[in-house]
Amino acid sequence: MRFIHAADIHLDSPLAGLQARAEPLSEELRNCTRQAFRNLVDLAIAENVAFVVIAGDLYDGDWKDFSTGLFFAAEMQRLGRPCFLLRGNHDAQSLITRRLKLPDNVHEFSSRRAESFVRRDLGVALHGHSFPDREVPEDLSATYPDPVPGLLNIGVLHSSADDPGDHATYAPCTPERLRDKGYDYWALGHIHIRQVLHQGHPWIVFPGNIQGRHARETGPKGCTLVTVEEGRIATVEHRDLDVLRWAVLEVDATDADEDELLARLGATVGTALAAAAERPLLARLTLSGETALHAALPDRVEELVAHAAGAAIEVGGRLWIEKVQLRTRAPAHLAADTLDPLRQAFLAASQDPAVADPLREEIEALRLRLPPAIRAEADMPADLARLAEEAWDAVVAALAAESGR
Known part of the structure; x- marks a missing residue:
């Protein structure tokens, strides 16, 4: 039986x-x-x-x-x-x-x-x-x-x-x-x-x-x-029994130029589709690591999504990207010595209750304004230290991009 x-x-x-x-x-x-x-x-x-x-x-x-x-x-x-x-x-x-x-x-x-x-x-x-x-x-x-x-x-x-x-x-x-x-x-x-x-x-x-x-x-x-x-x-x-399968696509962008990054993305997509056994794949794409491409990536999210979908088509599969998370950072050598005192002051300020508490309240107020379905999925930072590090990386990347023009 x-x-x-x-x-x-x-x-x-x-x-x-x-x-x-x-x-x-x-x-x-x-x-x-x-x-x-x-x-x-x-x-x-x-x-x-x-x-x-x-x-x-x-x-x-x-x-x-x-x-x-x-x-x-x-x-x-x-x-x-x-x-x-x-x-x-x-x-x-x-x-x-x-x-x-x-x-x-x-x-x-x-x-x-x-x-x-x-x-x-x-x-x-x-x-x-x-x-x-x-x-x-x-x-x-x-x-x-x-x-x-x-x-x-x-x-x-x-x-x-x-x-x-x-x-x-x-x-x-x-x-x-x-x-x-x-x-x-x-x-x-x-x-x-x-x-x-x-x-x-x-x-x-x-x-x-x-x-x-x-x-x-x-x-x-x-x-x-x-x-x-x-x-x-x-x-x-x-x-x-599942019809569609969820996955997390994690791509390490460390030291990658543009061609290498796209190649790594394509390989990750191929591996995930093979594991899904011919099911359409629903995925969250996360890029991490230290790369000179860091500053340009926020403006290229749709391009990355399209490349991932194209990589899926090449191997006979289907892919839908639910969200792209950028966890990359600019190379550490970019103006590190010159900007380090300013960085330390910036990070210290993020831990000052007079700065941190109103900021947390503002973030929570923004989160509560989201529709319930999106609010449940919203990635709000658990602490301001990580948010401050990411903000600093964005500043350094923008300065590096500006100085390279």
Whole structure:
């Protein structure tokens, strides 16, 4: 017997940071979460799985209209086998989903209490508790029932576990507590990076989301295919489902002239496209290092974007640059001795509270004026020291360019 464990589908969620610049890929961008979900159903049919588990965040809050739910219903009809669905923090927001009847093969865990679906015909018992509200500070797994003897017991849980990363804390728990429950497999959701918290008995798995949605969600995205033999977990495998893949393109511009820089950019693009396995690539491009080209690069961003896209076309791929970050600096020898006293005074001033505090307030005020989708992606400096260093590099580069005319 096989089953699929997926989570964090976020059907019809927009890809952050691309709406304003995405004309060439607009159709794929609008439909990529749907196509990734079609890929999930295709995989379930091809592998002839017994059932599918979705561990939260099938949706991304309330829909704009009923088409999202109708798409899900049509795919469940095509699936033609049981799907066990749990609501996560994003699903809990949705009012429309509560009014649309689920297909008969979809079994949703209660949001009022921990609930078990015992399927002796499949040899499994699934235990879960949907989110009643978006904010769930307590450990829901503590209320899950004891395992059913003689069956494969699967716990379905939307939780941040004990993750200290960027994800918000919801229904926190520890791998030790989950192990002590006595289940065979924990199907987790909420963390968008695939993680295996425990192997063996039990398996405790975050499958990650099925489609990266912004520049921090890089690399392969998909689901987990689980094989059961003689009532025990035999294999746990990741399967790719993503339609578009996010990547970070890092190009070291150190000591590069113009031709060398473009050659390095082209090589980086080729490597990233090969790793994406023929998928269109969405990328954030970062240039770093010490180069005499530093002063000219801000005026050549569109040219760099076009060259990257051209390099992708040359190898038969497609690439969309979401953002270009310039982390280069001017060569250190440019007027270093002459300007060093002024540099020291400039950097010292950036640490003076009388200067720094009003500047931080001004930066935060500017950030809050951005649209919410862009605000979440805005790279605001964590401290003024790095900002001051970058500003000084820009001044030195401008002086060097002026003196060379």
